[in-house]
Amino acid sequence: ISVKNVHRTGFHFQPPKHWINDPNAPMYYNGVYHLFYQYNPKGSVWGNIVWAHSVSKDLINWIHLEPAIYPSKKFDKYGAWSGSATILPNNKPVILYTGVVDSHDSQVQNYAIPANLSDPFLRKWIKPNNNPLIVPDNSINKTKFRDPTTAWMGQDGLWRIVIGSMRKHRGMALLYRSRDFIKWAKAQHPLHSSPHTGNWECPDFFPVSLKNTNGLDASYRGKKKVKHVLKNSLDVNRFEYYTIGMYDTKKDRYIPDNNSIDGSKGLRLDYGNFYASKSFYDPMKNRRIVWGWTNESDVLPDDEIKKGWAGIQAIPRKVWLDPSGKQLIQWPIEELETLRKQKIQLNNKKLSKGEMFEVKGISASQADIEVSFSFSSLNEAEQFDPKWADLYAQDVCAIKGSTIQGGLGPFGLATLASKNLEEYTPVFFRVFKAQKNYKILMCSDARRSTMRQNEAMYKPSFAGYVDVDLVDMKKLSLRSLIDNSVVESFGAGGKTCITSRVYPTLAIHNNAHLFVFNNGSETITIETLNAWSMDVPKMH
Numbered sequence: 001i002s003v004k005n006v007h008r009t010g011f012h013f014q015p016p017k018h019w020i021n022d023p024n025a026p027m028y029y030n031g032v033y034h035l036f037y038q039y040n041p042k043g044s045v046w047g048n049i050v051w052a053h054s055v056s057k058d059l060i061n062w063i064h065l066e067p068a069i070y071p072s073k074k075f076d077k078y079g080a081w082s083g084s085a086t087i088l089p090n091n092k093p094v095i096l097y098t099g100v101v102d103s104h105d106s107q108v109q110n111y112a113i114p115a116n117l118s119d120p121f122l123r124k125w126i127k128p129n130n131n132p133l134i135v136p137d138n139s140i141n142k143t144k145f146r147d148p149t150t151a152w153m154g155q156d157g158l159w160r161i162v163i164g165s166m167r168k169h170r171g172m173a174l175l176y177r178s179r180d181f182i183k184w185a186k187a188q189h190p191l192h193s194s195p196h197t198g199n200w201e202c203p204d205f206f207p208v209s210l211k212n213t214n215g216l217d218a219s220y221r222g223k224k225k226v227k228h229v230l231k232n233s234l235d236v237n238r239f240e241y242y243t244i245g246m247y248d249t250k251k252d253r254y255i256p257d258n259n260s261i262d263g264s265k266g267l268r269l270d271y272g273n274f275y276a277s278k279s280f281y282d283p284m285k286n287r288r289i290v291w292g293w294t295n296e297s298d299v300l301p302d303d304e305i306k307k308g309w310a311g312i313q314a315i316p317r318k319v320w321l322d323p324s325g326k327q328l329i330q331w332p333i334e335e336l337e338t339l340r341k342q343k344i345q346l347n348n349k350k351l352s353k354g355e356m357f358e359v360k361g362i363s364a365s366q367a368d369i370e371v372s373f374s375f376s377s378l379n380e381a382e383q384f385d386p387k388w389a390d391l392y393a394q395d396v397c398a399i400k401g402s403t404i405q406g407g408l409g410p411f412g413l414a415t416l417a418s419k420n421l422e423e424y425t426p427v428f429f430r431v432f433k434a435q436k437n438y439k440i441l442m443c444s445d446a447r448r449s450t451m452r453q454n455e456a457m458y459k460p461s462f463a464g465y466v467d468v469d470l471v472d473m474k475k476l477s478l479r480s481l482i483d484n485s486v487v488e489s490f491g492a493g494g495k496t497c498i499t500s501r502v503y504p505t506l507a508i509h510n511n512a513h514l515f516v517f518n519n520g521s522e523t524i525t526i527e528t529l530n531a532w533s534m535d536v537p538k539m540h
C-alpha cells in the first residue's frame with residue numbers, strides 16, 4: 001500500500017486528490033443533493049481556492065463535477081471563499097459567496113446562479129455582472145467580512161442574511177436585508193455579537209422544532225414553537241460553538257438562552273476535529289443536515305504533499321433539538337446504514353475490572369459500531385477534583401486517560417488498535433461524582449494513535465461532557481464510525497460528538513483491531529454490541 005493511500009478514508013466524502021476545506025452551499029434541488037466545497041485544484045495544501053461541486057441522490061454515492069465557481073472577475077479574482085445556497089420561492093437556487101478582491105484579502109459578497117435550470121446537475125454557474133452585491137462599509141474590517149449564510153425571509157417580506165465579522169476582538173454576525181436579493185442594506189445592529197470571541201467564520205443560523213426531530217426551513221414561519229441556533233467557527237482556536245436561543249423577529253436580534261453561552265466555554269457540535277460546518281434543510285426527508293470539514297492532523301505540509309490529498313468531510317448528520325431544549329442532538333444520516341456489510345452481534349457480556357476483549361469478524365479499519373453499556377450502581381464513581389472545573393474536558397481526559405484505573409469507567413472501545421496495543425485510539429466514558437451531580441466525561445484520545453515519532457504530530461485527547469441523568473437510567477451508549485484515519489463518535493445517542501483524525505502505522509487495513517475494555521472497578525455489562533464492516537460508496 002502506498003503512502004498515498006494508507007490513510008485515505010473509505011466511506012467519507014473525498015475527491016480523488018488535492019486539498020479540500022469548508023463544505024459550501026449544501027442543498028437539495030429537484031431530486032439531487034449538491035455539495036460544494038473549498039478546493040485547491042492544483043495541490044494538497046490550502047490555496048488557489050475554487051468551489052468544487054459534487055452531486056448525489058443519497059448523500060452517500062457522489063459524482064464529482066467541474067468546479068462551479070472559480071476566481072475570474074474583479075469581484076473574486078483573489079479567491080472564491082465560503083458561502084451558502086438559498087432556494088428562492090419560484091424554485092430557483094442562488095448561491096451567495098465571499099469574493100476576495102485584492103492580495104490583502106479584502107472581501108465582498110457575490111452571487112451566482114445556475115446557467116441552465118433544466119440541467120439536473122446544475123453544472124454551470126453564472127456570476128452576473130452586477131456583482132459584488134455587498135461591499136463592507138467603513139465600520140467593517142474588510143479582511144473580516146465573509147461566509148454569508150442561507151437567507152431567510154421575515155414576515156415583512158424582506159430577505160435576511162448574516163455575514164461573519166469582528167470588531168475589536170468582538171465576534172459578530174452582521175445582519176443584511178433585501179427585498180429583491182440584489183440590493184442589500186446593513187441592519188443597524190448585528191443579529192448577535194459577543195466580546196473576546198475573535199472573528200466569527202462560517203456562521204450558521206437556523207430554527208429548530210421544540211416538538212420533534214424534524215427539520216425546519218430557514219424561513220419557517222408556521223405555528224409550531226421553535227427555538228433558534230447560532231453556530232460560529234472561531235478562528236482563534238479552530239473550534240466551533242453554538243448557542244440555543246430566541247430570535248426576536250421584531251427587533252431582528254437573536255438572544256441566547258441564559259444557560260447557553262458564547263465562546264470557548266460554550267457548546268460544541270463536535271469536541272474534536274470538525275470545522276466550518278454548514279447545515280441545510282432537506283425537504284425530501286423533512287430534516288436538517290449538517291456537514292463539517294475534518295482536516296488533517298499530520299500537520300507537516302510535507303505529509304500532505306506526499307499523500308497528494310488533504311481533508312475530508314465528516315459523515316453528514318441529522319441535527320435536531322434535544323427535548324430538554326438545552327442542546328442539539330446529531331446522528332449520522334440513515335442512508336449511511338446502506339453501507340453496512342458483515343455484521344456481528346453480542347449481548348449481555350460482562351466486563352469486570354481490567355478486562356478487555358477483541359471484537360472479531362468485521363473489518364476493524366472500516367466499521368460502524370453501536371454499543372450500549374449498563375452498570376448497577378454509581379457508587380464507584382471517582383470524585384471530580386474541583387480544580388478541574390476550570391479546565392476543558394480534553395485536559396481532564398489528558399489527566400485521566402484510558403489506562404488510568406478508575407471507579408465507574410474508563411470503559412469503551414479501543415479503535416484502530418494494533419494487535420499488541422502499540423497503537424490505539426480509545427473512545428470511552430468515565431463517570432465522576434461532583435459536588436451536586438455526576439459528571440460524565442467522554443474522550444476520544446489520540447495520544448497513542450500512532451507509533452510515528454514526530455514532535456509536530458497533533459494527537460489531542462479530545463473530550464466533552466455528556467449531559468445525561470444516570471441516576472434513573474444506568475446506561476450509556478456509544479456509536480463510532482471508524483474509517484482508516486478517522487474515528488467519529490456519538491455518545492448517548494448523539495448528545496456529545498467527537499471526531500479524531502489519527503495516522504496509525506501498524507493498525508492499518510487488515511492489521512487493525514477493535515477491542516472493548518473496562519478499566520474501572522465497577523463491572524460493566526455490554527447490553528448489546530452491533531458492529532458492521534463498511535462498504536465503499538461510489539465517488540468519482
Ligand code: DQQ
Binds near residue numbers: 021022098202276
Ligand atoms: N475558509 C474559507 C473562508 C472561511 C474559512 C476560505 C473557514 O471563507 O472563513 O477557504 O475555514
